[in-house]
Amino acid sequence: MTIATTTARERMLLAKDAARQIALLDDGRKSRVLRALADAIEAAADDIVAANGEDLARGRASGLSVALQDRLTLDVGRVAALAAAVRDVAALPDPVGRVLEERILENGLQLTKIAVPFGLVGSIYEARPNVTVDIAALALRSGNAVVLRGGTAAELSNAALVRAMRGALAAEGVSPEAVQTLDEFGREGAKELMQARGIVDVLVPRGSAQLIETVVTSSSVPVIETGAGVVHVYLDESAPLDRARDIVVNAKAQRPSVCNAAETVLVHAAAANRIVAPVVEALQAAGVTVHGDETVAQLARDVVPADETDWATEYLSLDIAMRVVDDLDAALDHIRTYSTQHTESIIADDDAAIDRFLAEVDSAVVMANASTRFTDGGEFGFGAEVGISTQKLHARGPMGLRELTSSKWVVRGAGQVRG
């Protein structure tokens, strides 16, 4: 642990001050700064990998799980991939300055609503050093300064990455204070970040459901919740078997550890005899354990009995829950009860069922006849993804650079006063 020469609050104030400079950089300048950041990260690869080796040694000594060790690991290849991702962000269109609305009032006042940076973006995340670079690049590209709190497990890795980025900012004539870390302040740093309303404009937590819950309930800074996905696929009475099978297997097994992977399949009772057995077999062939209700267990082999807990579980593994429901209304009821409002998909040929499902399911993304794995900033064409918002305020669903901007009204007059 390094000795902090400033307090967490002082660092945030320095970042807030630097934010003013970043907000005024033009498109070309921001792109150039980001490319310099990418170069600096690659140039510092040896330092970064060495610091990461120390984090890993400490992690192994303290019993960090193999999965978390993998997330934590940075080798030269992964550092190069981080730099490449920054270059991709550099090439994206500038979200700042877009005209969102224009109107001229009868009294002649000219109103323009334009996209402006938030100012200072905060992020609290867990042992994933890649987030350090991702969030910093996205924040800077959208004209914001950034304050990072990445957890002690990756502290030395994050410090090396931040050092490289701050060096690049300084070399480009931009205040290095625009990128700050609070890692060395431990839990106190996170707490101060969550209470920095008026200094930090928005806070984006990334990590486990527990981390997000803590931030959401403790923060007085406005939060964008990037939440868990208890994602449903509903197989309607009219669902063609091939399509149902292909989409369920893809939605679950193509990458089971992510939030847009399906966790529960609901099957219309009238389609159960036709669909349950072949879909279960296809899932099992892909290595998936099916947790089913009694009807599913009667219709297919090797089904693990499911209970209430399964309906509410985000497995993030090669497990899926399956339930037979009476009809579309029962499916909508189930989704209303257990969904985290991330993504739900209906597989059907019946337009009336599709229209009702799309209108009545209240989730960030509602789909018909597509794999839930498509809920993704990259797939949606945003070029980069800040996270997937499961709240309704400000941003909902995959967030790109635009979601890291606010707006302001610019009013031009000629001396108008109110009568």
Add this chain to the structure above:
Amino acid sequence: MTIATTTARERMLLAKDAARQIALLDDGRKSRVLRALADAIEAAADDIVAANGEDLARGRASGLSVALQDRLTLDVGRVAALAAAVRDVAALPDPVGRVLEERILENGLQLTKIAVPFGLVGSIYEARPNVTVDIAALALRSGNAVVLRGGTAAELSNAALVRAMRGALAAEGVSPEAVQTLDEFGREGAKELMQARGIVDVLVPRGSAQLIETVVTSSSVPVIETGAGVVHVYLDESAPLDRARDIVVNAKAQRPSVCNAAETVLVHAAAANRIVAPVVEALQAAGVTVHGDETVAQLARDVVPADETDWATEYLSLDIAMRVVDDLDAALDHIRTYSTQHTESIIADDDAAIDRFLAEVDSAVVMANASTRFTDGGEFGFGAEVGISTQKLHARGPMGLRELTSSKWVVRGAGQVRG
């Protein structure tokens, strides 16, 4: 106080359930329901005025200030005005269902981002029974259910208004549970409302700075902050005297008690000799007390000495602070330090100064050569105003019906899976 037959949480769950029905009402139906609401409020005017009389008697007995008594008072004329405001909201365009974005991906997926209701909107406010009706009408028009917590001082008035509105909903075949009050649960009701994350989708506090601060720091439900306005008018070196005088007087004196009224005038040092005395005299002629720094006191008569406290004060009265600053940079510094980021206006002829001010002042509304009193949903042409947001998340500046909606992505496919 009436005996509650349900708990605060039960009421919120009933409202949440009713929200599903409201969300699916079409434009014409919502307008009709609102007109029925207006009729019911007028028909119940005697009941409402009688209940209000009891609230007022209690208020007078407990020493409620005359100003608060005035805010609390409902006579037949004010009830009719409330009903008329509901009819205005009924006539506004439906904000739900607007297509916000459309794209077709290379794989053929059709993406549409549409405006959807939040679901359940909560509001915490103080002794203003008009807010009970305003917020309910705005929430219903935008397809939301609403849960209200209006304070004990107006409890009987609010109850009578809610009774009338719920009766109208039931008569229109819409669940009356879509409009709920938690008034009779006292402080506990407010607390439960602020902790109802997952049930209440967004919370809009309306009232004093202290009330808003409490909600912002205590609520785990996402909040839209409608904040205080320490609003600045900056008189540049290039400011024409007539325009400066007219705008400053209008911005302060046309209605001093509202958040968009000016509270501080900053004057460029090079314009001070020319501008300070006549502007102070015009303000004084309009009944305004000027709290000035030393330079202002030297240049004009009857100036009350101002100190640091004045710069940070939202007077909401016929008082204004005035300070002479070295230049535009010093004005920007002052605004950065003391502004609540509501509205600031520059009075100038110099385009370079105007452009810098509009770009660098980080407020919800930035103006050139216009009175700050124009920051208003009605003036901006929104037809109705939910409040003026001083936060950067979701909504910034005057909020209309659109700001009471969220969005969802609708994805239509033909069996696409992710490769």
